[in-house]
Amino acid sequence: MNIHNNSLSHDESEPTGLSFFIDREPPQDDFLNDVIEGISQPEKSLSPKYFYDQRGSALFDQICALEEYYPTRTELALLNSIGPELSEYAGAESRVIEYGSGSSVKIKILLDALTRPAEYIAIDISRDHLLRAATFIARQYPHIQVGAICADFTDAALLSSRPVPSQEDESAPERLLGFFPGSTIGNFDPEAAQVFLRNTRRQLGPNGQLLIGVDMKKDTATLTRAYNDAQGITAAFNKNILTRMKKELGADIDSDAFEHYAFYNETLGRIEMHLKSIRDQSIFVGENEFVFAEGETLHTENSYKYSIAEFTGMTASMGWRRKAVWTDTQDLFSIYLLETIS
Numbered sequence: 162m163n164i165h166n167n168s169l170s171h172d173e174s175e176p177t178g179l180s181f182f183i184d185r186e187p188p189q190d191d192f193l194n195d196v197i198e199g200i201s202q203p204e205k206s207l208s209p210k211y212f213y214d215q216r217g218s219a220l221f222d223q224i225c226a227l228e229e230y231y232p233t234r235t236e237l238a239l240l241n242s243i244g245p246e247l248s249e250y251a252g253a254e255s256r257v258i259e260y261g262s263g264s265s266v267k268i269k270i271l272l273d274a275l276t277r278p279a280e281y282i283a284i285d286i287s288r289d290h291l292l293r294a295a296t297f298i299a300r301q302y303p304h305i306q307v308g309a310i311c312a313d314f315t316d317a318a319l320l321s322s323r324p325v326p327s328q329e330d331e332s333a334p335e336r337l338l339g340f341f342p343g344s345t346i347g348n349f350d351p352e353a354a355q356v357f358l359r360n361t362r363r364q365l366g367p368n369g370q371l372l373i374g375v376d377m378k379k380d381t382a383t384l385t386r387a388y389n390d391a392q393g394i395t396a397a398f399n400k401n402i403l404t405r406m407k408k409e410l411g412a413d414i415d416s417d418a419f420e421h422y423a424f425y426n427e428t429l430g431r432i433e434m435h436l437k438s439i440r441d442q443s444i445f446v447g448e449n450e451f452v453f454a455e456g457e458t459l460h461t462e463n464s465y466k467y468s469i470a471e472f473t474g475m476t477a478s479m480g481w482r483r484k485a486v487w488t489d490t491q492d493l494f495s496i497y498l499l500e501t502i503s
């Protein structure tokens with residue numbers, strides 16, 4: 162692990178203004194091993210975390226602006242509307258840790274709503290994008306300590322301790338607020354979501370709170386449309402996993418021989434995203450050949466949708482009490498404020 166204090170520069174000539182940067186970017190070997198393991202399964206699959214390099218993060222930002230993609234604008238509007246309540250619930254001088262911070266857009270609403278927030282720590286796997294976004298926040302909020310950690314947020318070791326030494330008075334009680342917007346929790350299967358909730362409860366400590374955005378169950382047409390936009394941005398995002406395999410692992414793949422395939426699996430309550438082979442073909446990763454039959458898919462993402470009762474039940478089983486929940490008038494999206502059950 163590399164820790165840089167106040168010294169890390171994005172282009173060497175310009176200081177980032179970050180109070181720290183911790184680089185735990187997973188090694189390239191992990192990508193190779195996960196690809197080989199995932200594509201060797203009878204049902205070929207890869208983790209959605211591999212969508213996100215600089216290009217994948219930029220494509221995700223474009224998805225967020227799409228007319229079809231209701232979650233982002235709905236969550237932003239909800240956050241804007243609950244600001245005063247959030248500041249009351251969260252109290253003053255919180256240290257905020259965001260998991261999967263992306264472009265750090267939503268955090269601005271939260272930082273503006275909170276009373277004298279002390280610190281913002283952004284965690285994301287997409288290193289360059291994280292640095293750019295966190296640097297921007299540091300410049301916009303010079304009175305707040307801003308740090309960044311490039312890491313896999315499912316790494317239990319990362320979540321098993323406080324991420325950084327506190328800048329606060331040692332005798333003051335620690336007040337950590339986790340922030341996990343974007344319904345990124347929906348990308349975990351329910352068991353992995355529970356593990357994440359248990360680990361964050363440990364990391365955020367006895368006074369910890371977690372503000373979390375969760376996409377809700379709704380009609381299939383609205384859900385399907387959100388993941389099949391007319392401009393093909395979601396398709397390009399999905400295929401970025403192939404682009405990364407070619408660029409970073411030297412894989413031999415004809416990306417045009419795969420098509421974006423996304424549908425709502427009602428039984429499991431999740432959108433599934435796949436790359437479907439349009440013909441019989443082989444792809445090559447190093448020495449390894451992987452055969453795809455026509456119509457066979459590489460499963461790249463799930464996005465689970467939760468009713469209020471389902472999500473509240475899941476969080477309670479992992480030691481979180483629901484302090485508040487907000488939804489929009491159409492019940493498209495929900496935001497929960499959770500506190501630890503002591």
Ligand SMILES: C[S@@+](CC[C@H](N)C(=O)[O-])C[C@H]1O[C@@H](n2cnc3c(N)ncnc32)[C@H](O)[C@@H]1O
Binds near residue numbers: 267284287314343344
């Ligand atoms: C669905 S996007 C949400 C981005 C942002 N929080 C928002 O609400 O718009 C998921 C974000 O989490 C990051 N991410 C995905 N998997 C990750 C992992 N395993 N560890 C750390 N970051 C991850 C991605 O790089 C991306 O920025």
